[in-house]
Amino acid sequence: MSAVVEFEKVVAVAGSFPVLTGLDLRVAQGEVVLLRGENGAGKTSFLRSCAGLISVSSGDAHVLGFDMRVDRRAPRRYIGLLGHENNLYRDLWVREHVEFRAAAVGAAESDTDAALLRVGVPKQLWSVPIGSLSAGQRRKVAIASLVVGRPRLWLLDEPHASLDSESRENLDVILAEASQLGATIIFASHESPPTNGIASRVITMGGGRVLEDSGAS
Amino acid sequence: MTSTTRSNAKMTATPATRVLGVLAIAATALMAVLGLFISPADVIQGEAVRMLYLHVPSIWIAYGAFVLTSVSSILFLRARKRREDQGRHYDRLAGSAAEVGVVFTGITLITGMLWGKVTWGTYWQWDARLTTTILLFVTYLGYLALRRLPADPMVRSQRAAVMALISFINVPIVHYSVDWWRTLHQKASLSVGRRPEITGEMYWTLLYSTLAVTIVATWLMIHRYRVIRLEELRDEEALAALISSRLKNDDGSN
Amino acid sequence: MLAETLLVARKDLRVEWRAKVALGQVAPLALLILVVLAFALDANSSLLELGAGGLYWVAVLYGGTLLIQRSFDVETDDGNMDAFRMSAIGAPSLFLGKSLALFVQIGLLELVLGSGIALLYNVRVTDWVLLFVAAVAGTVAFSVCGVLWGVMSAGLRVRATLLPLLLVPVLAPILLAGSRAFETALGVRADAGWTWASLMFVIAAIHTAIGLGAFGFLLEEG
Numbered sequence A: 001m002s003a004v005v006e007f008e009k010v011v012a013v014a015g016s017f018p019v020l021t022g023l024d025l026r027v028a029q030g031e032v033v034l035l036r037g038e039n040g041a042g043k044t045s046f047l048r049s050c051a052g053l054i055s056v057s058s059g060d061a062h063v064l065g066f067d068m069r070v071d072r073r074a075p076r077r078y079i080g081l082l083g084h085e086n087n088l089y090r091d092l093w094v095r096e097h098v099e100f101r102a103a104a105v106g107a108a109e110s111d112t113d114a115a116l117l118r119v120g121v122p123k124q125l126w127s128v129p130i131g132s133l134s135a136g137q138r139r140k141v142a143i144a145s146l147v148v149g150r151p152r153l154w155l156l157d158e159p160h161a162s163l164d165s166e167s168r169e170n171l172d173v174i175l176a177e178a179s180q181l182g183a184t185i186i187f188a189s190h191e192s193p194p195t196n197g198i199a200s201r202v203i204t205m206g207g208g209r210v211l212e213d214s215g216a217s
Numbered sequence B: 001m002t003s004t005t006r007s008n009a010k011m012t013a014t015p016a017t018r019v020l021g022v023l024a025i026a027a028t029a030l031m032a033v034l035g036l037f038i039s040p041a042d043v044i045q046g047e048a049v050r051m052l053y054l055h056v057p058s059i060w061i062a063y064g065a066f067v068l069t070s071v072s073s074i075l076f077l078r079a080r081k082r083r084e085d086q087g088r089h090y091d092r093l094a095g096s097a098a099e100v101g102v103v104f105t106g107i108t109l110i111t112g113m114l115w116g117k118v119t120w121g122t123y124w125q126w127d128a129r130l131t132t133t134i135l136l137f138v139t140y141l142g143y144l145a146l147r148r149l150p151a152d153p154m155v156r157s158q159r160a161a162v163m164a165l166i167s168f169i170n171v172p173i174v175h176y177s178v179d180w181w182r183t184l185h186q187k188a189s190l191s192v193g194r195r196p197e198i199t200g201e202m203y204w205t206l207l208y209s210t211l212a213v214t215i216v217a218t219w220l221m222i223h224r225y226r227v228i229r230l231e232e233l234r235d236e237e238a239l240a241a242l243i244s245s246r247l248k249n250d251d252g253s254n
Numbered sequence C: 001m002l003a004e005t006l007l008v009a010r011k012d013l014r015v016e017w018r019a020k021v022a023l024g025q026v027a028p029l030a031l032l033i034l035v036v037l038a039f040a041l042d043a044n045s046s047l048l049e050l051g052a053g054g055l056y057w058v059a060v061l062y063g064g065t066l067l068i069q070r071s072f073d074v075e076t077d078d079g080n081m082d083a084f085r086m087s088a089i090g091a092p093s094l095f096l097g098k099s100l101a102l103f104v105q106i107g108l109l110e111l112v113l114g115s116g117i118a119l120l121y122n123v124r125v126t127d128w129v130l131l132f133v134a135a136v137a138g139t140v141a142f143s144v145c146g147v148l149w150g151v152m153s154a155g156l157r158v159r160a161t162l163l164p165l166l167l168v169p170v171l172a173p174i175l176l177a178g179s180r181a182f183e184t185a186l187g188v189r190a191d192a193g194w195t196w197a198s199l200m201f202v203i204a205a206i207h208t209a210i211g212l213g214a215f216g217f218l219l220e221e222g
Helices: A042-051 A074-078 A096-106 A109-118 A136-146 A164-181 A193-198 B016-036 B046-077 B090-118 B129-145 B151-183 B202-247 C004-019 C021-041 C044-087 C091-120 C130-150 C159-185 C195-221
Strands: A001-015 A017-028 A034-039 A056-065 A079-082 A154-157 A184-188 A201-206 A209-213
Touching: A001 A042, A017 A056, A017 A184, A017 A209, A017 B202, A034 A042, A034 A164, A042 A079, A042 A184, A056 A209, A079 A136, A079 A184, A079 C044, A096 A109, A096 A136, A096 C004, A109 A136, A109 A164, A136 A164, A136 A193, A164 A184, A164 A193, A164 A209, B016 B046, B016 B090, B016 B202, B046 B090, B046 B129, B046 B151, B046 B202, B090 B129, B090 B151, B090 B202, B129 B151, B129 B202, B129 C091, B151 C130, B151 C159, B151 C195, C004 C021, C004 C044, C004 C091, C021 C044, C021 C091, C044 C091, C044 C130, C044 C159, C044 C195, C091 C130, C091 C195, C130 C159, C130 C195
Parallel strands: A034 A184, A034 A201, A079 A154, A154 A184
Antiparallel strands: A001 A017, A001 A056, A201 A209
16 A cells, blocks of 8 residues: 655744654555644644645655655645635635536536535525535535545545534545545544544644554554 | 854954945045045036935945845745755845845935935926836835745745846836836926036046945945844744754643 | 636636625725815816826726735635645636736726716727727736735735735836826827837736746745
8 A cells, every 4th residue: 555645754844933843654545544632733734734835844755655845736636625714715605616616626517516415515505605604514615625626635624623413424424435435534633532433543743743643554 | 255153143243344344434434525525516506416426326226236136036036946055145135135225225315305406496306217216216115025024934035036026127117118208298307317417526536436335335235134144043043942842842742 | 727717717706796896895986086086186177187097097006906905815815825725726827817807807997987087087089999908908917917916915914005015116107108098099198109008018928927937936835
């Protein structure tokens, strides 16, 4: 099994603060990895450096086979990133937004219907401006925007935030299905144990690096 | 260019710049004597012509500094991946040149306005040179504002470099268009375009003043460059300290 | 690349269509500026007729700056810049797409302002072709410069004051050229209006070339 993420002694700096301080981690394809840790441990920074949004100042970093020190933009088209914010155009209708995201990654527009239904956004909301949705519904639209792209690597930062319990379970099923189809999933979560269920591996971070790893690969 | 390598250095002076500084003071003093006393008054403009000994070299320095900023920015953009220091030397050069440029553009504008009040009776004229100079001044200010923004240092330097590059192309466009605009609308103030006839002692005084102003500007630039270098060193050391302190905390607390 | 450019442009225009900021807020505001300028000039109709070309472009400058800010507010809101960076759409297409959308929006603004000028300032058009070409040239130049400089100050908290500071010296020659070209077209002055119009195209071309090359790394945050 090929390594999707290979970080060795990675140091990353954002502004003038060292957000990753010598991080070692290897994630193989198909794994579902849960990141835990206190606020400020570096979970978000790790996800963002996998996405190439934060540059690596020292160490070795490879994502999907690409060397992040040479070209950190290269793997982006295969990655689906869901951060704390939803990245939604609040003036657009739900359907229009997801259609745009779909077209932006080359997915067919018919995929948007499927994605919206899959995450549980009912049809009557499809022509509603995103700005008038509740937080949970917006989160679902954000997830749909990610799902529609069928990324190889999913990077999720607190994906369950603002979702009700039914939607959370649904998200877990979506993640499990994606993993079975070959995608690799890394998600950070503060959720208590029930979410561990889908994760095959739990990593605890602190101070910008890995402290504990339930199953090194 | 710099020998200050420790961030706890108290001054940015070195033996070389001390000599340069003394030279600068001496040169300026001589310039004042030549300009104010020894060189003659102009036939047409009277004593007001003395202002030009400061005004003309200042704008030359300002243009020169501007070119230096732009060229350094281009070199910086090219050197980012190639040099070991990621081209930061050129970025510092661009920044210090721009600050010196702003100062001398300001001097140009002020001396120009005072000269204009005495010779034309008004502080301002919308002729090509003045208009282009004030736009250059504002462009510089924008560039310096961009350099001070809270952002990742590399990103900030890159954006500033692109701005310098575009401005490098833009300013000639502005100059050309404003110049053409004003020649089309040449009104009664014909004296606006004419430079006074520079001969003999006035010519040498002007040439010498240019030298003196250049020495002062160079001295300023060297020190500004070193201050920037020290600031960067201080930030680097702070960062390294933060990294090592985070690495020591095994329990993950900050 | 054309398809991606149109995709981005369509998205921007659709956001505008839903939010109606350009038509609903900026255009009326720019129109008000025209009215207020008339107050400032004491509604001296010969002055207004002479100055119409320039005053028009001042109003376009004002409204255009607001539209450029709005265009980037949409992208920095809700972390949208990250999605921008992560998308498979190439940076040149992002640049051209946003420029195209801005071109349409500023163009619509100009239609409103143009009608305002025609009605309020007592002007007569002697050269419609020149007027139209100059307007297009100025609008293209505004849009391309706006996107290029907009991205440089995007995502920064002081953007609201920084963007005009950076933008206005850049737009100044466009304003100059546009005003002179319009004055020729309005028969107020016998100038070389076509040369001024071509100057604006040159400015637009230069900024487009730089934008295509630099937009990619200008988007990055760190």
